[in-house]
Amino acid sequence: MSRVAVIGAGSWGTAMTGLVAPAVNEVVLWARTPEAVAALNRDHRNPNHLPDYTLAANVSATSDLSLAVCDADAAILATPSAYLRETCRSLAPHLAEDARVLVLSKGMERGSHLLMHEVAAQELGNPTRVAALSGPNHAEEICRGMVSAAVVASENAETAAFFQGILAGPTFRAYVSDDVRGVECCGAVKNVIAIACGIASGMGMGDNTLAVLMTRGIAEIGRVVAALGGDPMTCMGLAGMGDLVVTCTSEHSRNRSFGRALVAGETLESYQARTHMVVEGVPASASVLELAQERGIEVPITAGVHAVLFEGRPIGDAMEGLLTRAPRTEFYGMEEREIASKEKQC
Template sequence: MSAQVARRVAVIGSGSWGTALSGLLAEQVGEVRLWCRSARVAEAIGATRRNPRHLTDYELPSGVHATADAAEALEGAEAVILALPSSYLRDACRMISPLVDAKAPVLVLTKGVERGTNELMADVAATELGGAWRVAVLSGPNHAEEVCLGKLAAAVLAARDADVAERLRALLVSPSFRVYVSEDVVGVEVCGAVKNVIAIACGVAAGLGAGDNTLAVLMTRGLAEIGRVAAALGSDPLTPMGLAGMGDLVATCTSEHSRNRTFGEALVAGETLAAYEERTGMVVEGARAAQSVLALARGLRVAAPITEAVNAVLHEGLPVADAIDGLLGRRPGEEFYGMAFQDKENH
């Protein structure tokens, strides 16, 4: 096998993760075409090798070519990586659909549940681009701020087609970025969407001075919430225990790099969602997911009390103190209720 596993790969989206992943891909790919919504950002990357909005101290490798022209970004691309906020994904996929090779595998980095349709991100991409078999997802404890520095990280790459999974894995895997494969696309996506909501709750708790015990409770009960939603959708019950679930949950709920965790802290300090996103230039996916995940859970008749509390605070005007009282007023039941492995006759 040659050193280069692909001649050209397109990355759609120049946020933190799209920027970091472009650098990671450049180690294995002849050329990475990074599509930017802003021509100014593309020009700045071309001139300075740095993204002026995200990971501003990171110097992109010479193999990364930034452009605001979607046709230029996708011309000859042997694989397409989608690194966009969830609210932009459908429109962006619809826009690039005529430009994407019908056989090119598509890797979705976006995490969330689409508001209104309750569709997961891989389903959104498959609907607009065609071919669910070629759409894969990537998730795990891998903050862009650390990946771009070559610090050790790992992720799980899930695809329905084993060949697609291996083709995409070969583009990303390196000594410092370990990539495991899975067939559980839905389970990996549920983990990625719900953990952002739980991280906001952890940020709120930390901002109020909660101790380690409280944060551990929130993360563990949040993991149970993830497990219930995933189980209701028929996912492998082990998936939430892996990199996409427990791994990413811990990183997102505890890290200073987590926009969801730090937004929760800012919220109790008096900052609004709009002000936080304007100040940081980043989208708080958990704030959007709180609404759509709750709608999904209710449709599945799955209990999601932490998600419900976060949604009530962010979108229904419920005071944080009342949300906490509501959670503490719930009567504890069986620890693993609502999960597939609670079938005691078979397990």
């Protein structure tokens, strides 16, 4: 491997340069502004994200997309989900046809209901070269060399194995999966559940309540995964339960901390401006709910979060609505996977 481009200089993109740097000759980090690029190349630190982390010696930065991916063997996309299509469209003329692509963005496109690997494949072509990464990975801990793990999912086994090879290291374990739809769906919906957990924490609710939200959240994610033709068992792995636990409980979680800030009266705009981070669970609540309503999938937690964020429903009323729902069997709705799989084959 000679050259890998990391597109997006947020926390995760910055941390990703450190994971792949030992496996390649050169890593090029694309940042949006010339000011950030100048600081990255001058100080070898990111002035806006993880400022105490020193980039590896073989990492350089540019704000020119064509230069970033010139002669690159692979591109790792670490942009917010809302900007992924635009970014891929700009990359398409410059990225080599055989360069592999790893998507780190977590979300579901509104309107089309496409997952992020599908958006990338649609704009860049050759779906077999595209993979997605998901798991319980806070950039703050990865940069400190703490043990972490993730799952690399692709419809193509060679593509998954390729990225597994350049990511795996002494403190980062990379597993592979062919259930890319299940892995990506988990990554999108868990951010919504994390906002709900942040709200519950901000309201002073206890550990029991958070455990209920997380486990019912896994069931909710499972119904969406099943409806999209994924494997509900994926929800029990790194992309599902692993990522859900860390996103719902960690102080590093932007979705959880936003939920707490929301209870305290802070707006989304204020929170994102203060933290310089995008709360992916907010747009995901809209796209997932839209999909659920079209497909007849029950997503009460997502619906409650959406009602608070977009419909003006008081937080207390939304939480009460969740608690007064009549309980059903624990894992209803998962049988829809078989139906969805048959429809896909037809």
